Amino acid sequence: MNGPEIHLDFAPELRLFVPSGHRQGRTPVITDGRSTLGHVIESIGVPLTEAGRLVVDGLPVETSHIPGAGESIEVYAVERPQHVPGAPLRFLLDVHLGTLARRLRLLGVDAAYFSEDIGDPALATISARERRVLLSRDRGLLRRRELWAGAYVYSDRPDEQLRDVLSRFTPELAPWTRCTACNGDLVPATKDSVRDRIEGGTERTHDVFAQCVACERVYWRGAHHQRLDAIVAAALRDFSPVPRSADD
Known part of the structure; x- marks a missing residue:
């Protein structure tokens, strides 16, 4: 120039x-x-x-x-928290952010994700069509003009990535309500209704189940629940709005 x-x-x-x-x-x-x-x-x-x-x-x-x-x-x-026009707040994550996508879903946040690389043009098109905030560490992808909205994920560590997104956008949290595998909604399920989808040991030791309405995956409090519960507890502690008292 x-x-x-x-x-x-x-x-x-x-x-x-x-x-x-x-x-x-x-x-x-x-x-x-x-x-x-x-x-x-x-x-x-x-x-x-x-x-x-x-x-x-x-x-x-x-x-x-x-x-x-x-x-x-x-x-x-960008000022934090960042206001994104329109509702509800929804995200789209690129192929390199699978762990972050699962953790957002664990917290009940709508987070679309494709495990295979569908290409930058397709991601930008989905962002625009579905009005989703595209999360990525790819600066070139975030420069695409057709994006509806986007945000750079500053860390390569999942714990820090989650805190980054939650502090920047403050999405409403509803833990244990979304399928971590496909992003579908979870509903309560009886043991009888999911018996053909669980193993005998799980049937004998668990009584509370949930099932995804989209992919029909079954959830229960398994061996990894304590670790997941810690992620949920930290997010609720640090990023859920503090209820106002009647005197405020």
């Missing part, structure tokens, strides 16, 4: 996306004089899903703003 020089300052939370030369605060950038501020920000490496307020010489602007020579621009991170 060979046009006006501007000066960009990225919030500390966004500096992992940009080259080292742009991580030390206000740095010069040469633009072409035609591209929008949104395009300039993305060309440097920051997905617009992660950019919050944009301030030019002290005044807020939109991503459609065309930067002019000498402008000083501050790029803030």
